[in-house]
Amino acid sequence: MHKIGIVLVSALLLLPTSACKSDGKERTTEAQSMEQIYAAEGRPVQTRVLAPEEFSVYLKFPTTLRAKSESTAYASLSDVVREVKVKVGDRVGRDQVLVSFDHDNPNYQQAKVAYENAQAAFNRSSALFADAGISKQDFDNMRTQYDIARAAFRSASDMIDVKSPIDGYVTRLNVRQTENVRPGAALFTVSNQGVYEARIYVTAAEIDLIKTGARAQIESGTRWIEGSVTEVSLIMDADKKAFPVTATFAGGARDLVSGMSTDVSVEVYRNPAAIVLARKELARAGGSYAAFVARDGVAERRDVVLGRERGLEFEVAGGLRPGEALVSEGLEGLRDGVAIKVADPAAKN
DSSP, X not given: OHHHHHHHHHHHHHHHHHHHHHHHHHHHHHHHHHHHHXXXXXXXXXXXXXXXXXXXXXXXXXXXXXXXXXXXXXXOSOEEEEEEOOOTTOEEXXXXXXXXXXXXXHHHHHHHHHHHHHHHHHHHHHHHHHTTOSOHHHHHHHHHHHHHHHHHHHHHHHHHEEEOSSSEEEEEEOOOTTOEXXXXXXXXXXXXXXXXXXXXXXXXXXXXXXXXTOEEEEEETTEEEEEEEEEEOSSOBTTTTBEEEEEEEEOOTTTOOTTOEEEEEEEEEEEEEEEEEEGGGOEEETTEEEEEEEETTEEEEEEEEEEEEETTXXXXXXXXXXXXXXXXXXXXXXXXXXXXXXXXXXXXX
């Protein structure tokens, strides 16, 4: 009985080892068979024909958009807001009254009375002068006093009835009815939404890359709003320790809003006819890069010189030419001179 047990245990111990050996053989055989297939038919790859395309590099900067034509009105007196005649988003015209204070204000009333008296005196002097009742000098003096009183009353009126300085849209209301304000307090902002400006600040290393007229872009939803660099300062801002650059954009009803925070991408390099490769289309050996082209059924290795980088894409500065068939997929294990078989991309779908 003991001999039978020993034999059974030995047999069981041998089973896994045999299975492992068998599995290793199968894998080796499978690998050999794949290599044989590749040797006979060529390694399967996919290719694309190289063609020149535009290649641009952008730098991105945070900014706050402002309407190019924008004006903020400020309080000139200490008083209570009696009426706010508009709301944010309203279209307003130049000199339209938007915010009013109390017309019982002493300064306003004093200017009003002085104006009315000067106007009455001027009217009387005009009649007298027409009848040669007063001299030209006296008439000119009365007219000067009238003009001064009229200007003072107009100034007092502008403090009480605050008008829009430009045509545009109300983009900000800083006060509400019955609110107390002091001189210098911001009341409202009116913006002309036709053109927007973005002020960005760039480092000393970046300022030489940005030129007037360069493309600028703002991403809005699913599209890009195109603009351009309109001003590049050559003097560093002392507070920000950077160079201010201005980009200008055409506005849209829903795309841009004055005061919105966004990112502006500025083009710092453009090649209108570049050969562009994706990172996955490159093979790296040490510190250099190579690509493979299909030529007469074999893979031909090319050392390539890379130019600018854009995310996962590279500009090729040398080593490849338009019209060549680049191996775009199947680079793993590929070597120079190996037979290849170009697969149909549609066969993957």
